[in-house]
Amino acid sequence: MERAVQAGRAGHFSGSGPRMERTYIKRYRMEIDLPQRPLAPPCLPPGYRFGAWEATLSESHARAQYRAFAREMDALVFASLADREGCRVLLERLVNSPQFLPEGTWLLVYDPGTGSRLEACGTIQALRSGLRGGSLQNVGIAPEHRGRGLGGQLIQRALAGCQVAGIKRVGLEVTACNQAALRLYHRLGFRPVRTVYKVVQVGVAGWPGG
Ligand SMILES: CC(C)(COP(=O)(O)OP(=O)(O)OC[C@H]1O[C@@H](n2cnc3c(N)ncnc32)[C@H](O)[C@@H]1OP(=O)(O)O)[C@@H](O)C(=O)NCCC(=O)NCCS
16 A cells, blocks of 8 residues: 555664564645635534534544545554544544634534434644644545535534634645645645655564565
8 A cells, every 4th residue: 555655765674573564654734724714614524514523523523534534545554544433532632632723623514314323524723833724634424425516515614713813824734646636726726835754663574464
């Protein structure tokens, strides 16, 4: 899988466990300036609604995050995303951080109607960075709900919240081969400002764990 990523091999090691290799994953830092005029919160298709951050929604955010990321490239880059408990712990850390920005943190909920249970199908979280900066984290839509504009709506909802909190510039990071996310961020006005590399350990094919 790592060969599908624009990656460079940085050497390998072996020990008592599976043979592992260190790989660099190419990612872009992208940013957008928020306009002076107030951003209108977006409208959702029928059946969907946004949930503003509240602590009681923490488990729902973690569930939506796991559904969105578990089978995606980013779960190789950030191992916690591949695991339900990992998602719960990640979210717990984020919302307890002094930088946590509740105004930019939103849950997307689907109500199938007919009295069926509500479904947490998307999440986005935000952190402050510096005096007037913000960063969006872990934007994800569950696979069955993709391709309907919901990712774009969720990001716009978060940007409108960041603006209300006094944020002027918002950034995020995206894995270079994540075409759907890159296209979406470009469409919304994010632009790449630098390239970064994340070091990950991957199992080598043919070896235990590879
Ligand atoms: C990225 C993600 C949030 C987008 O959610 P979504 O609800 O499908 O988003 P939207 O429908 O608003 O827009 C998706 C865009 O990607 C495009 N797209 C979808 N699959 C694509 C692909 N394989 N290659 C290129 N573009 C693709 C769509 O055409 C659309 O662009 P358009 O509106 O200009 O036509 C969703 O794919 C996801 O959760 N992915 C897994 C988690 C992830 O990688 N998150 C990003 C972390 S940086």
